[in-house]
Amino acid sequence: MKLKSLLAKPFASIVANKIRKEMQRAVEDQEAILEELIKTGRKTEFGNDHQFGNINNYNDYKQAVPVRDYEQFKPYINKIKDGKQNVLWKGQPIYLAKTSGTTSGVKYIPITKDSISNHIDTARNALLNYMSETGRTEFADGKLIFLSGSPILERVGGIPYGRLSGIVNHHVPRYLRTNQLPTYETNCIEDWETKLDKIVDETINEDMRLISGIPPWMQMYFDRLIERSGKSVGELFKNLDVLVYGGVNFEPYRAKLMAAVGRPINTIETFPASEGFFAFQDTQEHKGLLLNTNSGIFYEFIPANEIFDANPTRLSLRDVQVGVNYALVVSTNAGLWSYNIGDTVKFVSTNPYRLLVTGRIKHFISAFGEHVIGEEVEYSLMRAAKEENLQITEFTVAPMVAPDGELPFHEWFVEFEQAPADLRAFAEKVDAYMQEKNIYYNDLLTGSILQPLKIRPVRKNGFIDYMKSVGKLGGQNKVPRLSNDRTLADELSKFLM
Structure with a gap:
């Protein structure tokens, strides 16, 4: 010593x-x-x-x-x-x-x-x-x-x-x-x-x-x-x-x-x-x-x-x-x-x-009165990922308010270290935990106001490339977990697999 x-x-x-x-x-x-x-x-x-x-x-x-x-x-x-x-x-x-x-x-x-x-x-x-x-x-x-x-x-x-x-x-x-x-x-x-x-x-x-x-x-x-x-x-x-x-x-x-x-x-x-x-x-x-x-x-x-x-x-x-x-x-x-x-x-x-x-306070989704917060999305995704032995690199969530010909939904942009074998089944598991965590979200699904969430896999280093494209790579800059609008989501759509 x-x-x-x-x-x-x-x-x-x-x-x-x-x-x-x-x-x-x-x-x-x-x-x-x-x-x-x-x-x-x-x-x-x-x-x-x-x-x-x-x-x-x-x-x-x-x-x-x-x-x-x-x-x-x-x-x-x-x-x-x-x-x-x-x-x-x-x-x-x-x-x-x-x-x-x-x-x-x-x-x-x-x-x-x-x-x-x-x-x-x-x-x-x-x-x-x-x-x-x-x-x-x-x-x-x-x-x-x-x-x-x-x-x-x-x-x-x-x-x-x-x-x-x-x-x-x-x-x-x-x-x-x-x-x-x-x-x-x-x-x-x-x-x-x-x-x-x-x-x-x-x-x-x-x-x-x-x-x-x-x-x-x-x-x-x-x-x-x-x-x-x-x-x-x-x-x-x-x-x-x-x-x-x-x-x-x-x-x-x-x-x-x-x-x-x-x-x-x-x-x-x-x-x-x-x-x-x-x-x-x-x-x-x-x-x-x-x-x-x-x-x-x-x-x-x-x-x-x-x-x-x-x-x-x-x-x-x-x-x-x-x-x-x-x-x-x-x-x-x-x-x-x-x-x-x-x-x-x-x-x-x-x-x-x-x-x-x-x-x-400003990072939430309440496009339909669900008021989903960061703690809830992190819990739901990480619990499902742990059960499936998956590693998550980064993620964010935004509402899709008016999709063509279908009910609105929450859109999850997720960068996996390795994508799940069955993405639909994994999304269903995350959605089930979200309903368990947020009663308002559950009510909106059971009332057919929303449909279950959808996961969009982001390509490897997609979040890094996005942050670089907007001049916010590194330091103390962080990707918001939640956005109540489509600004971030629409930009991330350019970095999907």
Whole structure:
């Protein structure tokens, strides 16, 4: 055992003990955070506009501050970009995280001196907690991939801005810099395929022990490694210990990624976003991600079926229930106030508070009132694929509203590693699980409003070629699981087998 892994053990134990204590006082910490946020917010333009001086509790806060999305926040963000101080939080942000919005174009999310530790410390704590639970510290002695967007930052209103992963790259602890790959120069490459080839060049002969990134990126990286070396990833990196991922559900990618590794390997799921690092997998033994309740973020939860209502039910952590799909709303020490981040979550436990990320508010199908969500399509496809011993590379679903001479249906675009022997029978199995999962979908089929789903096999690398064609290949870009229109589906029709 080398020095880094040896020193990590006592530090990991301290952090894990702190996390366990915070599990027990989550509600109290949340109430204290709201109080502190309001206290600081009183000195801002936003606080003045919303009469923070009259807010004494959560009920007051709900009355004073409506739930907003980015478009509704934009006037305040524009003032920050113009160089104005004390708009949403004291002073100015130290960064603006640039991210692509589905409807808002480019978004600029503030990161402040107070909030940067949420992003950095939570990522560190997820790894240290894993070390403490499993006793596996040796990965700290080898090479680690922290894939990021370009760390080159530009400025607006005197504030540096760039992709969150590029910003975080500047804050990787000094003691990990010598372990970190790819190099700074490679992370600065914008063209994804050029960057991926360079990452393979830099890592293929190294002692890689931890690899982090979104699952679609890992899949592309692993495919390229196998193609180049003729070996499985596990053979190539004999000490590879853990995969760290976030951004999308891992399950649709699990079978293929594990086959690429060629042996069992641990995983750590995380829930980071430009707005904050919200949760991470704190144990290998239980399902769900531990909500990060003591890191400058106050959470609200709106039942997902009410998110577009004029006056939706808003709950604090104290009142959430297991099994209910909620839209996640945050107020943070970066100056976000009751901000709808666009994700939905479902608690699997309230002691401690562990949750699953179930989808995106805007990623659903409800062309006929069925309101199918990401969790349901992922469950149905992956359960059928597991039973048939099939590996799914990628997929998305869209409604076919007016097919010629037949009933409407849900059209599934699926890229298989190997197509099923009987595609119709496989589609029937997926459809049966969809009906089991979504009663409204079942009613529409039994009422002859819809016909059963149809699967369109996408050719090998079809999704990669599609993403390349629209300039969204690689990095943090993801294919939506669900679309309520035909825009994506019509484009993917060009990439069928």
